[in-house]
Amino acid sequence: MRDEYDIENLNPRKDPLNSKVDLRNIKADELKAMDLDAVDTSPEAPDSEPQRQYYFMAKCRQHVRKEALRLGRPLTCATVTFGCQMNARDSEKLAGILEAVGYEPTEEEAAADFLIFNTCTVRDNANQRVYGRLGEANGYKRHNPGMKIALCGCMMQEEAVIQRLRKSYPFVDLIFGTHNLYKFAELLYTSYEAGRMVIDIWKDTDRIVEDLPVQRKYPFKSGVNIMFGCNNFCSYCIVPYVRGRERSRRPEEILGEIRRLVADGVVEIMLLGQNVNSYGRNLEEPMTFAGLLQEAEKIEGLQRIRFMTSHPKDLSDELIEVMKHSAKICRHLHLPLQSGSTRILEQMNRRYTREQYEELALRIRREIPDIAITTDIIVGFPGETKEDLEETMEVVRRVKFDNAFTFIYSKRTGTPAAAMENQVPPEQVRQGFDRLLRLVQDTAREQVARYQGSVMDALIEEVNGNDPAMVTGRLSNNTIVHVPGDASMIGKLLPVSLDECHGFYYIGHIAE
Ligand code: 5AD
Numbered sequence: 460m461r462d463e464y465d466i467e468n469l470n471p472r473k474d475p476l477n478s479k480v481d482l483r484n485i486k487a488d489e490l491k492a493m494d495l496d497a498v499d500t501s502p503e504a505p506d507s508e509p510q511r512q513y514y515f516m517a518k519c520r521q522h523v524r525k526e527a528l529r530l531g532r533p534l535t536c537a538t539v540t541f542g543c544q545m546n547a548r549d550s551e552k553l554a555g556i557l558e559a560v561g562y563e564p565t566e567e568e569a570a571a572d573f574l575i576f577n578t579c580t581v582r583d584n585a586n587q588r589v590y591g592r593l594g595e596a597n598g599y600k601r602h603n604p605g606m607k608i609a610l611c612g613c614m615m616q617e618e619a620v621i622q623r624l625r626k627s628y629p630f631v632d633l634i635f636g637t638h639n640l641y642k643f644a645e646l647l648y649t650s651y652e653a654g655r656m657v658i659d660i661w662k663d664t665d666r667i668v669e670d671l672p673v674q675r676k677y678p679f680k681s682g683v684n685i686m687f688g689c690n691n692f693c694s695y696c697i698v699p700y701v702r703g704r705e706r707s708r709r710p711e712e713i714l715g716e717i718r719r720l721v722a723d724g725v726v727e728i729m730l731l732g733q734n735v736n737s738y739g740r741n742l743e744e745p746m747t748f749a750g751l752l753q754e755a756e757k758i759e760g761l762q763r764i765r766f767m768t769s770h771p772k773d774l775s776d777e778l779i780e781v782m783k784h785s786a787k788i789c790r791h792l793h794l795p796l797q798s799g800s801t802r803i804l805e806q807m808n809r810r811y812t813r814e815q816y817e818e819l820a821l822r823i824r825r826e827i828p829d830i831a832i833t834t835d836i837i838v839g840f841p842g843e844t845k846e847d848l849e850e851t852m853e854v855v856r857r858v859k860f861d862n863a864f865t866f867i868y869s870k871r872t873g874t875p876a877a878a879m880e881n882q883v884p885p886e887q888v889r890q891g892f893d894r895l896l897r898l899v900q901d902t903a904r905e906q907v908a909r910y911q912g913s914v915m916d917a918l919i920e921e922v923n924g925n926d927p928a929m930v931t932g933r934l935s936n937n938t939i940v941h942v943p944g945d946a947s948m949i950g951k952l953l954p955v956s957l958d959e960c961h962g963f964y965y966i967g968h969i970a971e
């Protein structure tokens with residue numbers, strides 16, 4: 460039991476008799492500021508969203524309070540995230556709801572009362588890691604039988620995974636997918652009531668629910684979803700199957716969220732989507748991604764805008780033009796190449812040729828000389844020969860990526876590539892991967908070192924984990940720099956002298 464535990468915190472803040480509120484009468488954008496203890500949970504749950512979820516948050520809060528009083532300590536929760544920025548943002552939404560219902564966040568997974576894994580399935584090793592961590596979680600639960608274990612995210616959208624979980628992981632309490640994450644509060648309440656494994660997976664959705672609580676990891680920067688899903692169906696990729704069809708949020712919702720974030724101290728945002736360049740196409744009033752960026756740029760107090768990820772086939776001249784003249788859009792473009800062989804790109808259904816990619820990347824470099832271009836490359840796609848890989852390496856030499864994420868092809872059940880013949884022998888893949896990795900590292904080192912001796916603005920993000928006398932910042936081009944400093948500098952954009960380049964990062968000092 461913790462000494463500092465204040466039982467008062469668990470009591471309703473207002474006199475429940477005088478202040479019961481029917482959520483049906485509250486507008487969506489006023490819900491976040493609501494006192495959940497004042498919600499009237501005696502009628503049926505409202506049908507409208509997000510009111511319905513706030514109703515269940517209030518119900519869950521009553522449950523959490525009861526448990527905490529019984530145990531004489533607050534209940535704790537841990538959120539573990541696998542995978543991409545999109546998942547990281549989803550985890551902030553999970554954390555927002557967990558906090559609203561009364562859990563205290565903890566880093567100590569083993570001791571948490573509620574443990575949730577937000578999973579990824581883009582490559583098989585992501586799945587294997589989740590199974591490994593679940594095995595550990597089972598051990599924690601044996602020591603702490605009251606612990607609840609939940610699973611959500613992309614991996615849960617695969618039928619084979621659900622079958623395996625049902626059969627071999629009966630200790631899991633709650634499983635849901637990517638399309639119904641907004642219903643987390645309701646599912647949590649169902650799971651409290653059910654006392655057995657609750658599974659709710661949807662095949663798809665066209666719905667976007669706004670105005671749910673979010674608990675940000677960083678006070679000064681934030682991801683902002685601009686769209687969900689993907690329509691591209693690259694032949695190796697499972698994302699369109701697990702994240703569903705592309706849906707764009709309305710610009711006024713996105714800009715409203717950014718304004719609120721800025722008012723709350725955020726100086727840098729990252730606009731998130733699987734393919735941001737096709738943003739806005741299916742909106743009632745279509746808007747381009749470049750148009751959205753221009754609107755975001757106007758928001759006073761916002762200092763930096765990042766975005767991720769761009770598909771080369773959809774990157775417009777308008778975007779290059781907007782980036783070129785922008786004071787806020789960061790000098791970084793993540794432009795996945797995947798392969799430098801036109802033959803393989805065709806098999807991948809990427810819908811551009813090697814020449815088109817090179818032309819685009821080199822044009823961007825000409826137009827915006829200080830930009831950093833980073834990429835993703837897959838080695839060992841079915842049928843890839845040494846000559847194909849040589850072509851990929853040639854593109855790396857020409858475009859000189861500032862950083863490249865290299866992946867070994869992973870066969871994903873249900874994707875067209877999984878059924879292709881001539882899967883490449885693992886030994887050949889490994890050798891090719893090692894050669895490519897050496898090349899991209901050498902190229903990236905050279906690129907990063909371009910700015911040695913100059914002064915650039917860095918957003919200071921954290922105290923350095925290895926040396927508490929140093930802080931770590933990020934340049935507009937996404938390069939990391941370590942400078943002497945302290946926690947008071949976190950969240951500030953400061954001019955930094957880039958003194959020594961150490962491969963992929965700099966050691967510097969604050970320039971006066
Ligand atoms: N195998 C290996 N890498 C993959 N990616 C997506 N699907 C696979 C797969 N089946 C990579 C792509 C993508 C990045 C997010 O993950 O390079 O850009």
Ligand code: SF4
Pocket residue numbers: 689690691692693696697698699733734770
């Ligand atoms: Fe996957 Fe291609 Fe969509 Fe990216 S664009 S998520 S690689 S299908």
